[in-house]
Amino acid sequence: MADRNPTGNRTPTKILISLAFFCITFIATWLFEVLGTQPMVLIGFGSSLFVAGVAFVVQFLYDVEKRLDKMEEELERHSRVNEARIDEGFKKINAATKLFGLVEASALKTDAITQLVGNSVRIKPNPQLVFDLAQTEIQRLSEMLKTLGDSGDLTYDGEDRDWLLGLTKHVNHSLDAISTTLDVGGQDYFDGSLWQSDLGQRYLEAQRDAVRRNVRVRRIFILDRPELREDANFRRVVGMHDDIQIDVRALDPTLFPRQFIPPIFDFIIFDGSVSYQTSPSAPVTEPSRATIASTQLITNPSKVQRNIDRFNDLWKIATPII
Known part of the structure; x- marks a missing residue:
């Protein structure tokens, strides 16, 4: 409170200073009376009182001026702070408006984006x-x-399932896949690996739904051994695909023309615009058994087109499984 009302605390000082002026003036008039011939008591008292009052008022006005100057500084400081806050608020509003405009102009569903933001702030x-x-x-x-x-x-370390199932769920026109018959995951490819796993079963079910949506689904099995064509486990996997009306062909390694280099990884082309592919990696201790080292999602048109051309060329020389 002392800082807020400095004038109030100085009132006794003002009174003392005014009394001092009163005394000085009164003594001066008394000396004039002593030295002079005319009585000046009343005049001296009045003059002293007047001078004391002027001194008090001058001090009061001085303090008022100081307070006004301080208030002006405070108002200027508050004005700068408020101006900065208002500018910052308008910048946030402009950014929010711009962001909302981008959301509205986006081809993605607006409600999904707003839900993402709303859930994020929770x-x-x-x-x-x-x-x-x-x-x-x-x-x-x-x-x-x-x-x-x-x-x-996009690259994912290891085997991804969300991209695979999500793309299969939303594919609209075509799904073309190449499946190599490497020993992935430490088990025989057709007996306990992908197609017998939870991911494989969900993947097949998603392809079944795609076929029901009139999506063309084709798969080429590239056999690492010619005798696999007659393998019972292989035949069972082919039967799984036949049951859901997937067009399946197989390609023996001995049938590769000289101009073709067989792919050493699986890839799937969705709607001719996205390529999902995996890169195997063989452990040092067991080089005959491969694992999924990474998964890539390719959207670059030229790279996707290379895989499309590769699939179409291999589809021509692959043979149906009778």
Whole structure:
């Protein structure tokens, strides 16, 4: 309170200063009376009182001026702060308006984007582990969308299932796949590996739904051994595909023309615009058994077209399985 009302605390000082002026003036008039011949008591008292009043008023006006100057400085400071806050608020509004405009202009579903933002702000910083996980997933999704928007390639370390099932679920026209018969995952390819796994069963079911949507599904099995064509496990996998009306062909390695280099990894082309492919990696201790080292999602048109041409060339020389 002392800082807010300095004038009030100085009132006794003003009174003392005014009394001092009163005394000085009164003594001066008394000396004039002593030295002079005319009585000046009343005049001296009045003059002293007048001078004291003037001194008090002058001090009061001085303090008022100081307070006004201080108020002016405070108002100017508050004005600058408020102006900065208003500018910042308008910048946020402009950014939000621009962002909302981009959302409205996006080909993606607007409600899905707004739901993402709305659900993101619900994440609290406690517990910290959940908060950090959400932050990482948002960053990962942001980078993924940027890469897709730039027609870049996405790489996932290991075997991904979300891309595979998601693309199969939303494919509209065609699904062309090449499946190599490497020993992936430490088991015989046709007996306990992909097609007998949970992922394989879900993948087949998603392809069944795609066929029901009139999607053309074709698959080429590239056999690493010619005798696999008559293998009972291979025949069972082919039967799984026949049951859901997938057009299947097989290609023996001995039938590759000299101009063809057989692919050493699986790839799937969705709607002629996206290529999903995996890269195998054989452990040093067991080079005959391969694992999935990485999964790539290719959206670059020229790279996708190369896979389309590769599939079409191999489809011509592959033979139906009788």
